[in-house]
Amino acid sequence: MRWILATVSAFFMITLGALDVDMSGRYENTFYPQMYDSRLKMTDINKFRLDLQGKIDERIDFQANYNIELYDGKTYFVASECIPEDVLKEYADSVGYPHDRIDNLYSYHYSNSYYLDNANLTLYWKDFDLRVGKQLIPWGTGYSRNPTDCFHYKNILDPTYDKRGINAFKLGWNLTMSTRIIAIMSVDDDWETSKRAVKFSSRLLDYDFSLSYVRLTQRFFGESVPSTQITDQLGADISGQLLGLGIWAEAAWRYPEDIDCYMQILAGTDYTLDNGLYLMAEYFYNERGEDTSDDYTFYDWVNLLDGSIESLGRNYAFTMAQYPITELMNGSLYVLYNASDGSAMLYPWVDFTLGDNIESDIVVYLPVGNHNSEYGASDIGGMLRLKVYF
Amino acid sequence: MRYILIAIILMTLAALAALTPDEIINKIDDNDRVESSKGTGSQTIETSGGEMRTLEYEMFSRDMNDKQLTIYTAPSRIAGDKILMLNDGDDIYFYTPKTGRDRHLAKHARKKKVQGSDFSYEDMSGGKIADKYTYTLQGEEEIEGRMCYRFEMIPTPDGPSYSKLILWADKECFTALQIDYYNEDRELEKRLHCTDIQNINGHWTPMKMTMVNIREGGKTVMETKSIEFGVELDEAMFTRSYLKRK
Numbered sequence: 296m297r298w299i300l301a302t303v304s305a306f307f308m309i310t311l312g313a314l315d316v317d318m319s320g321r322y323e324n325t326f327y328p329q330m331y332d333s334r335l336k337m338t339d340i341n342k343f344r345l346d347l348q349g350k351i352d353e354r355i356d357f358q359a360n361y362n363i364e365l366y367d368g369k370t371y372f373v374a375s376e377c378i379p380e381d382v383l384k385e386y387a388d389s390v391g392y393p394h395d396r397i398d399n400l401y402s403y404h405y406s407n408s409y410y411l412d413n414a415n416l417t418l419y420w421k422d423f424d425l426r427v428g429k430q431l432i433p434w435g436t437g438y439s440r441n442p443t444d445c446f447h448y449k450n451i452l453d454p455t456y457d458k459r460g461i462n463a464f465k466l467g468w469n470l471t472m473s474t475r476i477i478a479i480m481s482v483d484d485d486w487e488t489s490k491r492a493v494k495f496s497s498r499l500l501d502y503d504f505s506l507s508y509v510r511l512t513q514r515f516f517g518e519s520v521p522s523t524q525i526t527d528q529l530g531a532d533i534s535g536q537l538l539g540l541g542i543w544a545e546a547a548w549r550y551p552e553d554i555d556c557y558m559q560i561l562a563g564t565d566y567t568l569d570n571g572l573y574l575m576a577e578y579f580y581n582e583r584g585e586d587t588s589d590d591y592t593f594y595d596w597v598n599l600l601d602g603s604i605e606s607l608g609r610n611y612a613f614t615m616a617q618y619p620i621t622e623l624m625n626g627s628l629y630v631l632y633n634a635s636d637g638s639a640m641l642y643p644w645v646d647f648t649l650g651d652n653i654e655s656d657i658v659v660y661l662p663v664g665n666h667n668s669e670y671g672a673s674d675i676g677g678m679l680r681l682k683v684y685f
Numbered sequence: 686m687r688y689i690l691i692a693i694i695l696m697t698l699a700a701l702a703a704l705t706p707d708e709i710i711n712k713i714d715d716n717d718r719v720e721s722s723k724g725t726g727s728q729t730i731e732t733s734g735g736e737m738r739t740l741e742y743e744m745f746s747r748d749m750n751d752k753q754l755t756i757y758t759a760p761s762r763i764a765g766d767k768i769l770m771l772n773d774g775d776d777i778y779f780y781t782p783k784t785g786r787d788r789h790l791a792k793h794a795r796k797k798k799v800q801g802s803d804f805s806y807e808d809m810s811g812g813k814i815a816d817k818y819t820y821t822l823q824g825e826e827e828i829e830g831r832m833c834y835r836f837e838m839i840p841t842p843d844g845p846s847y848s849k850l851i852l853w854a855d856k857e858c859f860t861a862l863q864i865d866y867y868n869e870d871r872e873l874e875k876r877l878h879c880t881d882i883q884n885i886n887g888h889w890t891p892m893k894m895t896m897v898n899i900r901e902g903g904k905t906v907m908e909t910k911s912i913e914f915g916v917e918l919d920e921a922m923f924t925r926s927y928l929k930r931k
Contacts, residue, residue: 319764320761424926433784455784457783458784469926473925475926501776503789534789536791536792539792540791540793541794566791567794569870571797621732622730622732622901623736652760684760684762
């Protein structure tokens with residue numbers, strides 16, 4: 296048995312070597328302390344990611360990463376830890392559910408996971424390329440949110456963190472050096488529920504822009520709407536500069552088959568002062584959001600926690616100020632403000648490199664607002680992350 | 686009388702032989718701007734606190750440095766990050782495989798440090814001196830034992846964000862040996878030393894460039910490990926869609 300294993304391993308290594316495969320990866324530990332009901336709860340995640348990428352020849356390349364995520368500490372969350380109690384009681388009353396069991400109305404559990412991600416093969420021709428497999432399709436110009444990106448979930452409190460790839464066929468056609476059309480099909484149970492998308496991107500008057508169409512399946516939890524909606528989405532985005540400021544905007548118009556159409560718009564700007572202070576601001580409008588926290592329902596919260604909707608409120612502002620404290624350390628202050636319910640999340644963030652291949656992030660999450668509001672519903676928390684690359 | 690006449694003739698010939706400031710700047714540009722290039726290099730950053738970080742990269746350029754592509758290869762933390770500069774550095778895209786996104790840097794972001802080094806994006810962009818600066822020849826001075834032309838260069842409104850640069854260019858090689866960068870408060874901010882000048886395919890090339898951060902302390906040493914000029918590079922390499930290739 297040992298000989299077979301050794302032979303297989305040797306064959307694997309020789310094959311990788313012959314194919315010019317690069318192997319890299321990282322280990323990271325993320326520690327989340329969080330106050331719940333005046334008690335400090337803690338979750339700790341160990342993640343190991345192994346990346347492989349290589350070229351079979353000039354026209355074919357491939358990549359894949361394998362991930363192991365191990366969760367410790369608090370990994371099981373009940374309804375009262377995620378949703379305001381008033382909302383739970385109101386819902387329980389409406390369906391005749393006993394108050395002493397409202398914690399059973401909703402729960403989620405972080406479980407250890409082992410998965411292959413971003414495993415894809417790309418073929419290149421003169422003007423075309425085809426990528427097949429799990430891949431990132433990062434659409435949109437926004438930093439905090441991307442209304443046009445219906446492929447990935449983005450955590451607004453950690454927007455640049457890894458996103459899971461989606462299984463898709465993506466065909467790209469380069470019409471000119473700056474003009475490109477891509478067609479995507481993301482595989483689901485059948486043709487009707489599979490995501491299909493077309494995007495045209497180009498450059499005009501020093502602005503990069505794109506127009507897109509997606510047919511997608513949206514899944515909602517709720518009693519008044521069907522749980523699944525076939526939706527047509529029209530999208531557009533643009534980025535460039537105006538009067539020395541960086542500017543970008545992104546909009547999506549969604550037309551679900553059985554509920555009212557709605558739009559989401561994001562607009563942003565940034566500037567770097569001479570002393571190195573970087574400032575950014577984004578405004579986000581979600582027509583499907585509510586005007587006040589009084590209108591947030593149990594199902595709104597469940598959909599938010601599940602990632603089925605992007606926000607509870609209608610109007611949001613996101614600001615960021617980042618200053619290079621030293622060559623290897625940045626200090627940032629992020630403020631996420633829900634103008635519809637008056638709540639906010641302030642999160643000072645320090646990132647620094649401890650060595651050529653070691654990065655660290657320290658964040659404190661400071662919620663502001665009443666207990667029924669989007670951000671005021673949570674308590675003070677934080678994140679400490681250490682990443683080691685190899 | 687005959688000696689005076691000879692002296693006048695010699696002075697006139699010398700004046701005719703001397704290069705005008707425009708001609709000197711053109712020669713510096715001609716030396717710097719190459720049809721295409723391909724190479725590898727490293728950046729060693731020494732912070733003001735004395736810590737060291739070393740980055741390695743591949744670099745490509747074509748169309749007289751109008752298009753430049755830098756691909757970081759080490760350390761693993763930044764491997765795969767790419768910087769694409771088009772239109773002589775007027776358009777800069779930064780791509781990182783961590784997010785799979787490329788970002789167009791607005792003009793204000795060009796003064797930001799590249800990967801924490803003492804070089805900013807605008808320091809690394811191409812372009813003709815005459816297109817980005819107005820310049821005055823201030824005389825000749827010796828730098829590192831070499832006679833140099835000394836130029837004061839004031840950025841044009843669309844040029845870099847510095848208030849001025851002082852450039853010392855070697856009188857024989859027409860390559861910069863030292864550049865002083867003054868910030869918008871007219872203080873000396875950084876000084877670039879170019880050393881180990883080698884003639885590669887007829888172009889005098891500094892194999893080592895040291896940017897010393899006078900104001901903040903620290904320095905970055907950029908060393909060229911290999912370089913080839915006049916190589917054939919596909920124009921498609923210098924596009925946004927190429928940034929997402931492995």
